[in-house]
Amino acid sequence: MVNKYSDIQNTKANIDVANDWRTMKFSHPERTIRLGTSFSGIGAIEQSFCRLGLNCQIKFAGDIDANCKEAYFANYPITEDRWHTDVHDFDAKKYKGEIDLFVGGAPCQAFSLRGKHGGFEDTRGTLFREFARIVKECQPKVFIFENVKGMLSHDKGRTWQVIKNTFEEYCGYDVYFQVLNGKDYGIPQSRERLYCIGFREETDFKYPAPIALKKSVYDFLQKSFDPKYLLKQKGVNFITRSVNHQKSYTQVNGDIMLCQKRNQQFNWHGDFVFHPKLKSDTLTPEQDEHLYRVADYEENYYIMHRPELYALKSLTKNEACMEKMSLSDIDVNYGRFRKFTPRECLRMMGFDDSFKIVVSDTETYKQAGNSIIVDVLMAILKKMDITKYGVMS
Structure with missing residues (x-):
């Protein structure tokens, strides 16, 4: 296949700025997309189809994490015979000709280029090899391979060259790739990821253009939550350290979330909320282990950003309720810190x-x-008009 886009240093060249993907209509909304996923996690592509209101039939899915399987089975229609746990044991040949879209974000370990062939044989021992093998075996009409931005620059670009060559020459696909950031597509999170798309047939494809961000983190927060998410002394000490703020390890009351990581919330990394104390709140730090005096900490950047949006109107043993209040009702010299709830983290992933x-x-x-x-x-599916690859039910 001809490489439609080879300049990895200037990926923005492949974005369609002339057409607004949000106004595009699906050509065949009545069709069903036959979906296969590996490294499925909790089903982001499945959630995309749900939110778009499109018909989707899950042909196979899989993940080695038992907790991901539990979450996946609770949320999507699938049976044991269509689930694979260890991708190395999964035989996708029986699905040849039955998959319209295959999606996965295989963790890509660095691999050696000792042979310097620049193709599939150089990927031995990696999970990427399994992803490419599945593409080769089931031959989907389209595949989406998502990964970290750093893959493009790893080993001076040679790693990506091997991956791209594998998709093009070994798998036989027309390949496009682009780094996209969540904050450019409606989610206030700074999360840059590589989205590589392969088409079985030669295609003229451009990625969806960024849109103006109209929501902030505040719009995704729960108005009530369990007080167990409030931080005690050790956590507050960590997230308010100026060095952690400067290195973007932590952020409090930010408009745009830092990139979520798998360990951030239970390891005091990532985003946190500061709830200023209401003047009507008669508790003192001596009476409430979650209440702190701002001046006792290295920086007070967390109280400077619209604190009235984050005020706790009520706080009981079982529930805390957040509501926008007047600044005249708030004592910003005191407040409580909390981590994001699991629901909020999921909301921030769409x-x-x-x-x-x-x-x-x-x-x-x-x-x-x-x-x-x-x-x-969702933006990618709209831009490629995924329904034209579907089948009649």
Whole structure:
């Protein structure tokens, strides 16, 4: 196949700025997309189809993480015979000709280019090899391969060259790739990821153009939450350290979320909320282990950003309720800090509240941090008009 886009240093050249993907209509909304996924996680592409209101039939899915399987089975129609746990044991040949779209974000370990063939044989021992093998075996009409931005520059670009050559020469696909950021597609999170798309037939494709961000983190927060998410002394000490703020390890009351990571919330990394104390709140730090005096910490950047949006109107043993208040009602010298709830982390990945949380907080944080942003996938599906690759039910 002819490489339609080879300049990895200037990926923005392949974005369609002339057409607004949001106004595009699906050509065949009545069709069903036969979907296959590996490294499925909690089903970001499946959630994309749900939110777009498109018909989707899950032919196969799989993930080695048992908690991901539990979450996936609770949210999507699938049976045991269509699920694979270890991708190395999965034989996709029986699905040849039955997959319209194959999606996955295989963790890509660095691999050696000792042979310097620049193709499939150089990927031995990596999970990427399994992803490419599945593409080769089931031959989907389209595949989407998502990964970290750093893949493009790893080993001075040689790693990506091997991956691209594998998709083009070994798998036989027309390949496009682009770095897209979640904050450019409706989600206030700075999350840059590589989206590589392969078409079985030669295609003239351009990626969806960025749109203006109209929502902030505040719009995704729960108005009520369990007080167990409020931080105690050790956590507050960590997230308010100026060095952590300067290195973007932590952020408090930000408009745009830092990139979610699988370990951030239970390891005091990432985004946090500062709730200023209401003047009507008679508690003192001596009476409430979650209440702190701002002047006792290295920086007070967290109280400078629209604190009235984050005020706790009420706080009981079982529930805390957040509401926008007047600045005249707030004492910004005191307040409480909390981490994001699992639901908020899922919202910030594009999962609406219909998504059932069936595993522990720790596992849900991991799952959200490992996922693909649903809204970016929705933009891609609209731009390629995924329905033209579907079949009649």
